[in-house]
Amino acid sequence: MAISDPDGPFLSAGGLPTRITNPVAGPLTxxxxxxxxxxxxxxxxxxxxxxxITHLAQHSAAPNNSTIPPAFATPEILGHLGDHxxxxxxxxxxxxxxxxxxxxxxxxxxxERGQLQSLCVIAEHLNGTLQRQQLLNRVLExxxxxxxxxxxxxxxxxxxGIGPSGSSLAREGHSSSGFxxxxxxxxxxxxxxxxxxxxxxxxxxxxxxxxxxxxxxxxQEPHLTPSVQSEPLTSQDASVTRNxxxxxxxxxxxxxxxxxxxxxxxxxxxxxxxxxxxxxxLAAFCNLAAIALENADLFAQQQMQMQTVAAMKNYxxxxxxxxxxxxxxxxxxGRITRTNPAxxxxxxxxEREVLNKPYSAALQTIQNRSIIDRIAQSIDxxxxxxxxxxxxxxxxxxxxxxxxxxxxxxxxxDLQRLGTVIVIDDLTxxxxxxxxxxxxxxxxxxxxxxxxxxxxxxxILGGSTREISILFADLRDFTKLGESLAPEPLFTLLNEYLNxxxxxxxxxxxxxTMFQGDALMAIFNAPMDQTDHALRAxxxxxxxxxxxxxxxxxxxxxxxxxxxxxxxxxxxxxxxxHNRIQNYTAIGDAVNTAKRIQEVARENRVLMHxxxxxxxxxxxxxxxxxxxxxxxxxxxxxxxxxxxxx
Numbered sequence: 001m002a003i004s005d006p007d008g009p010f011l012s013a014g015g016l017p018t019r020i021t022n023p024v025a026g027p028l029t030x031x032x033x034x035x036x037x038x039x040x041x042x043x044x045x046x047x048x049x050x051x052x053i054t055h056l057a058q059h060s061a062a063p064n065n066s067t068i069p070p071a072f073a074t075p076e077i078l079g080h081l082g083d084h085x086x087x088x089x090x091x092x093x094x095x096x097x098x099x100x101x102x103x104x105x106x107x108x109x110x111x112e113r114g115q116l117q118s119l120c121v122i123a124e125h126l127n128g129t130l131q132r133q134q135l136l137n138r139v140l141e142x143x144x145x146x147x148x149x150x151x152x153x154x155x156x157x158x159x160x161g162i163g164p165s166g167s168s169l170a171r172e173g174h175s176s177s178g179f180x181x182x183x184x185x186x187x188x189x190x191x192x193x194x195x196x197x198x199x200x201x202x203x204x205x206x207x208x209x210x211x212x213x214x215x216x217x218x219x220q221e222p223h224l225t226p227s228v229q230s231e232p233l234t235s236q237d238a239s240v241t242r243n244x245x246x247x248x249x250x251x252x253x254x255x256x257x258x259x260x261x262x263x264x265x266x267x268x269x270x271x272x273x274x275x276x277x278x279x280x281x282l283a284a285f286c287n288l289a290a291i292a293l294e295n296a297d298l299f300a301q302q303q304m305q306m307q308t309v310a311a312m313k314n315y316x317x318x319x320x321x322x323x324x325x326x327x328x329x330x331x332x333x334g335r336i337t338r339t340n341p342a343x344x345x346x347x348x349x350x351e352r353e354v355l356n357k358p359y360s361a362a363l364q365t366i367q368n369r370s371i372i373d374r375i376a377q378s379i380d381x382x383x384x385x386x387x388x389x390x391x392x393x394x395x396x397x398x399x400x401x402x403x404x405x406x407x408x409x410x411x412x413x414d415l416q417r418l419g420t421v422i423v424i425d426d427l428t429x430x431x432x433x434x435x436x437x438x439x440x441x442x443x444x445x446x447x448x449x450x451x452x453x454x455x456x457x458x459x460i461l462g463g464s465t466r467e468i469s470i471l472f473a474d475l476r477d478f479t480k481l482g483e484s485l486a487p488e489p490l491f492t493l494l495n496e497y498l499n500x501x502x503x504x505x506x507x508x509x510x511x512x513t514m515f516q517g518d519a520l521m522a523i524f525n526a527p528m529d530q531t532d533h534a535l536r537a538x539x540x541x542x543x544x545x546x547x548x549x550x551x552x553x554x555x556x557x558x559x560x561x562x563x564x565x566x567x568x569x570x571x572x573x574x575x576x577x578h579n580r581i582q583n584y585t586a587i588g589d590a591v592n593t594a595k596r597i598q599e600v601a602r603e604n605r606v607l608m609h610x611x612x613x614x615x616x617x618x619x620x621x622x623x624x625x626x627x628x629x630x631x632x633x634x635x636x637x638x639x640x641x642x643x644x645x646x
Contacts, residue, residue, distance in 0.1 A: 135296050136192035137200065139263075139289045144196040146285060147249070147278050149265040151195050153208050155188035156253075156261040156293070188217070188262060208264050209248055211237045216250035220259050222283050223250045226273040247273040251282045253290040260290060326424035329410060330359050332417065334379060346403070346426045348394055359422065368392035371405055379420055384409055389427075402427040463574030468523045469537035469612065470571070470591050471510070472598035473501055473544060473564045475518035481560070494518055497560055500551060501544050508540040513585040521595075523586050526573045534615040537566050541606040542620075542642055548604060563605060565598030566642075568612040596630035597639060610638035619646050 140152040193201040193208075201207055209225075211233050216223035225248050228234040239245070245266045253261035263286050267274065320327055326343030330336060336359055339351045347365050354361045359379075363372050374388045387406035394401055404425040410418045475481070475497070482490055498520060505512050505522040509530060514521040522540070525533035541564045552559040569590025577583050593609065601607040607625055621644035627636035 133192070135292060137194065139292070140192055140194045141196075143263065143265065143282070143285055143289075144194070147265055147274070147282055148267070148272075149196065149249075150267050150269075151193070151201065151207065151243075151265070153193040153201075153264040154191050154253075154261060155213070155264070156191045157259070158187055158189050191261075206239055207243065209234050209237045209240050209245060209266065212248055212250050213262055213264055216252065217259075217262060220252055222252070222279050222286075224274060224276065224279040225249070226275070244268045246270050249274050249279050249282050251279070251286045253286050253293065255290045255294045260293065263289070324425075326422075326426070328359060328362055328422040328424070329419065330379075330422070331419040334359050334420070336362060337419070343424060346394075346401075346424055348396060359420075365395040366392050366403075367395065371403070375405065375407055375422070379407060382409065382417065384420070399428075463572060465570060465572050466526060467533075467569065468525045468571050468573065468586055468590070469533045469566065469568045470586065470594035471505070471522045471524075471537050471541055471564065471566050472595050473520045473522075473541075473562045474598055476561045476563055476603045478518045481558075484558070493560065497548070497551065497562075500547055501562070504540050504543045504547060507543075508536040510536060510540055511584070513583065519598075521585075521591075523571075523573070526586065527584070534568055534612050535619055537568070538606075538608060538612065538616055538620055538642060539645060541566050541608075542645055545604055545606055545642075559603075561603035563598055563601035563603060564607070565594050565596070565601050566606065566608040566612055567594035567597055568609065568615065569593070592632060593630070593637070596632065597637065600628050600630065600639070606642040607639045608642055610640065613640045620644070621646060 136154055140154060143149065144152050190203040193203055195201055209228065212223055212225055212228075215233060225231055225234050228237075228240050228245050228248060234240055234248070243266075246268055248264070248266035250262060250264050252259040253263060263282065265274075265282065320338070320340035323340060324342055326346045327338070327340040328336060328343050329338040335356055336354050337356075339354065339362065343362065344350055347362055349362055349365060359375070360372060363375075366372070368390050371388060371390050371392065374386075378384050378386050385406075385408040387404060389402070389404045391400055391402050404427055405422065406425075407420055407422045410421045412418055475494070481493075485493065498515060498518075501520055502512055505520075508524070509528070510522045510524045511526060512520065512522050522537075524530055524536045524540075530536060544562065544564060548560065548562060552561075567590055569588070571586040571588035571590050573584075573586045575584050576587070597607050597609060608622070613620070613622060620642060622640040623643055625639040625641045627638055629636045
């Protein structure tokens with residue numbers, strides 16, 4: 001709350017200590033009351049004495065007056081009495097003068113006491129907030145009441161400002177408001193302005209007498225102008241006439257012998273000009289305000305530092321939270337100061353359980369004691385940087401884990417040892433993914449293997465039911481071919497042709513799931529999703545047929561011919577076999593049907609089931625093939641012979 005109206009006593013308006021809002025009468029107040037009563041009594045006594053002197057003088061001129069007793073009626077006695085009364089009257093006059101002087105002194109002391117009270121109230125106001133803009137507004141409100149000013153403004157030092165003794169003064173030019181640029185423009189910025197009782201004013205140079213601010217800024221001293229019209233410096237300022245300014249004051253805001261701003265106050269009324277006492281009061285006020293503003297700036301800096309620290313902590317926490325490796329930070333004594341979510345997940349503890357405890361508290365869930373022993377042996381080495389890979393069980397978990405521990409010295413920016421940081425990498429899933437990649441790299445193109453390594457979730461290597469396209473290719477008349485060739489050339493020939501067919505499957509993104517003697521099985525849409533798997537399977541079959549013919553032409557030997565069957569349907573896909581020896585394959589009725597279709601296909605012919613043909617009929621050329629009843633099926637199969645691609 002601002003202090004009270006300037007026409008009343010200098011007291012706070014409310015919300016402040018009772019010693020200010022309801023003061024007890026002190027010695028000065030009591031003395032003023034006694035002096036007032038004494039002055040009234042003396043004045044009354046003097047009037048009575050003066051009347052008596054006049055009365056006696058009249059009777060002394062008429063000695064025969066019967067109203068005066070004879071003993072006192074002599075001229076000598078009456079004259080003597082008149083002299084004494086005159087002397088008493090003079091003494092009373094001096095006493096009255098002294099009493100009036102005392103009253104003036106008491107009034108002055110009361111005014112000064114009120115001003116000191118006001119400064120105390122203002123000090124409480126200024127210390128009541130640390131928000132800079134609120135503080136600036138409060139400074140002006142209280143100041144205008146204190147010195148009975150009409151308008152006020154505050155200028156604060158720019159961040160890169162240089163004092164008037166510096167070499168970087170503003171060059172001649174114009175400010176944003178159109179006024180000629182002054183020296184203080186380069187160093188001060190307009191931060192607050194208000195009118196007493198009317199609130200804030202716009203921050204514009206047109207509101208103030210810029211010449212007075214300029215002079216005070218250059219001199220770094222308070223400046224008083226009792227009458228702006230009588231001084232050449234201010235009378236020529238256009239804002240003086242425009243705003244009707246009669247008297248003004250300017251004072252620096254100074255902290256630790258450094259000017260950090262300027263305070264400007266003016267008054268429009270012509271009856272009372274600012275005095276040197278007002279200027280002293282303004283200077284005292286500015287000292288209080290400068291300290292409060294400095295505290296506000298320090299508070300703002302601390303807030304910014306706290307925000308920076310908080311932001312850095314949040315950033316660090318985010319980094320730690322996003323790291324897949326577990327992190328445990330220790331102080332010099334080996335006690336835990338920080339952990340991240342990955343560490344708690346891998347080792348199965350909560351940060352609250354281990355914070356400020358020895359590092360062994362975080363490792364107690366590990367059932368492999370050699371890890372703790374290895375860390376204990378070297379954790380105190382000044383330049384430690386060590387690692388340890390171990391397979392271990394973790395409490396409350398049923399599967400073994402492969403964990404890699406590394407620990408090194410934790411240092412500050414100036415390389416001072418702060419403690420130790422332990423990093424835990426859980427390689428269990430990575431090893432499993434590597435094994436999965438190894439299992440399928442025998443069946444699919446290397447590009448697919450690489451994709452699985454980088455995106456393991458893209459490949460479903462566990463058992464799952466899904467729609468796939470199945471291709472079977474089988475060598476025709478293998479028995480006759482074996483009769484005409486020795487085992488070793490026959491083995492070489494088979495590998496040559498099966499390699500040719502396998503490369504075609506890989507080129508179409510298929511997976512070779514089985515070599516059975518002279519036969520090959522491939523599937524599409526597993527392990528990677530392929531929305532066009534039906535077309536891929538048909539395209540692979542047609543390219544096999546074409547490649548076989550070209551290969552037979554190149555060799556010039558007896559033709560090696562394959563029958564090829566293609567089908568589509570649901571199947572169970574996954575790894576089948578022993579724990580250490582597994583094959584990635586598919587089983588189900590659709591697989592069996594594809595095998596039966598292949599058995600029906602003649603040499604170098606491709607047959608496809610009607611279900612697959614309906615998926616890709618606009619992209620292939622076919623001819624109808626007779627319906628066939630195959631083993632395991634009660635109804636005949638509708639088949640098509642592939643004759644080309646559109």
